[in-house]
Amino acid sequence: MLKMEKNTNKFVICALGVFVSYFYFGILQEKVTKGIYSYESIDENGEKTMKQEKFTYVLALVFIQCIINYIVAYGMLHIGSQKEDKTSKIYYISISTTYLLAMVASNMALQWIPYPTQVVGKSAKPIPVMIFGVLLGRKSYTLRKYFFVLLIVIGMVLFMLKDKTSSKVDNGTTFGIGEILLILSLTMDGLTGAVQERVRAESSPSGHQMMKATNGYSSVLLLIALVVTGEALSFSSFAHRHPTIIYNLLTLGLTQAVGQLFLYVMVSEYGPLAVSIVTTTRKCFTVLASVIFFGNTLNSRQWFGASAVFAGLFLDIFYSKGKGVVKKKEKEEGAKLSNSK
Numbered sequence: 203m204l205k206m207e208k209n210t211n212k213f214v215i216c217a218l219g220v221f222v223s224y225f226y227f228g229i230l231q232e233k234v235t236k237g238i239y240s241y242e243s244i245d246e247n248g249e250k251t252m253k254q255e256k257f258t259y260v261l262a263l264v265f266i267q268c269i270i271n272y273i274v275a276y277g278m279l280h281i282g283s284q285k286e287d288k289t290s291k292i293y294y295i296s297i298s299t300t301y302l303l304a305m306v307a308s309n310m311a312l313q314w315i316p317y318p319t320q321v322v323g324k325s326a327k328p329i330p331v332m333i334f335g336v337l338l339g340r341k342s343y344t345l346r347k348y349f350f351v352l353l354i355v356i357g358m359v360l361f362m363l364k365d366k367t368s369s370k371v372d373n374g375t376t377f378g379i380g381e382i383l384l385i386l387s388l389t390m391d392g393l394t395g396a397v398q399e400r401v402r403a404e405s406s407p408s409g410h411q412m413m414k415a416t417n418g419y420s421s422v423l424l425l426i427a428l429v430v431t432g433e434a435l436s437f438s439s440f441a442h443r444h445p446t447i448i449y450n451l452l453t454l455g456l457t458q459a460v461g462q463l464f465l466y467v468m469v470s471e472y473g474p475l476a477v478s479i480v481t482t483t484r485k486c487f488t489v490l491a492s493v494i495f496f497g498n499t500l501n502s503r504q505w506f507g508a509s510a511v512f513a514g515l516f517l518d519i520f521y522s523k524g525k526g527v528v529k530k531k532e533k534e535e536g537a538k539l540s541n542s543k
Contacts, residue, residue: 242445270459275413318489
C-alpha cells in the first residue's frame with residue numbers, strides 16, 4: 203500500500219514536471235519567436251530613431267537548446283553508473299540530422315503560422331511514424347489504428363484550412379510556407395523515430411545516452427551551419443541590441459532540458475503510454491494558453507479540427523493500453539502453462 207502511494211506520488215511529480223516545464227517552454231517560445239524587439243538607432247542625419255525587428259535566428263535558438271540538452275544529459279550520465287554505449291556513430295549522425303531538421307523546420311514555421319497551428323501540427327506525429335513503419339519497418343496496423351490516424355488527418359485539414367478573406371500573408375492560398383515546414387518537420391520526426399527504433403533493437407542505449415549523443419552531434423552540425431551562413435555574427439549583433447534575448451533563450455533551453463529529464467523518468471518507470479497521456483494533455487492546454495495570453499483566436503472550424511486531432515490521439519493511446527493489457531495477460535497465461543508442465 204505504501205509502495206503504491208509512493209509510486210503514485212512520483213508519477214504526479216513527474217507529470218507536473220513535464221506539464222509545467224513544457225507549458226512554460228511553449229509560452230516562452232512564442233514570446234521569443236513572435237515578439238517585436240525595439241531599439242534605438244542613429245540615422246544619417248545623426249538623429250535618434252526607434253526601430254523594430256523580429257527574432258529570426260532559428261539556428262542560434264536550436265543551437266542553444268541542443269547545447270543545454272547535451273550538458274544536462276552529460277551530467278546525468280556521470281551521476282550514476284551506465285553501461286557502455288555501443289551504438290554506431292552513423293546511427294547517431296543520422297538521428298542528429300533528422301532531429302535537427304525537425305527542430306529547425308518547426309521553429310522556422312512560427313514565422314508564418316500561429317503557435318496553436320504548430321502545436322496541433324506537431325501532434326500529428328503518429329502519421330509519419332505509421333507511414334515509415336509500413337515503408338521501412340514492414341509493420342502492419344489494424345483497421346482501428348488507421349481510423350484513428352484518419353481522424354487526426356481530417357482534424358489537421360480542418361484546422362489548417364485557411365479562410366481566403368483572412369489569409370493576407372499567403373495571398374489567399376490555403377497552403378503556405380509555414381505548413382510546408384510543418385510537413386517537413388513531421389517527416390523528419392518520422393525518420394528519427396524509425397532510426398531510433400532500430401538503435402533500440404540493436405544496442406539498447408539508455409535514454410540519457412541517446413539524449414547526449416543526439417544533442418552532441420546536433421550541436422556540432424549547428425555550429426558549422428552558424429559559421430557558414432553568417433548567422434553567428436548577425437545573432438551576436440541582435441543579442442547586443444537586445445541583451446534580454448540571451449536570458450530568454452537560456453531559460454527556454456533549460457525548461458526543455460528539465461522537461462526531457464522528467465520524460466525519461468516517466469518512460470523508464472511508467473512506460474510510453476503514461477508519457478503519451480501527459481504530453482497530449484499538455485499540448486491541449488498549451489493551445490488554450492496561446493489563445494488566452496497571445497490572442498491567437500480560433501474559429502469554430504479550427505476548434506472542431508483541434509478536437510478531432512486530440513480525440514484521435516487519445517483514442518490511439520487507450521487502444522494501445524488495451525493492446526498492452528492483452529499482451530501482458532498472454533504472457534501471464536503462458537507462464538502459468540509452462541509452470542503447470
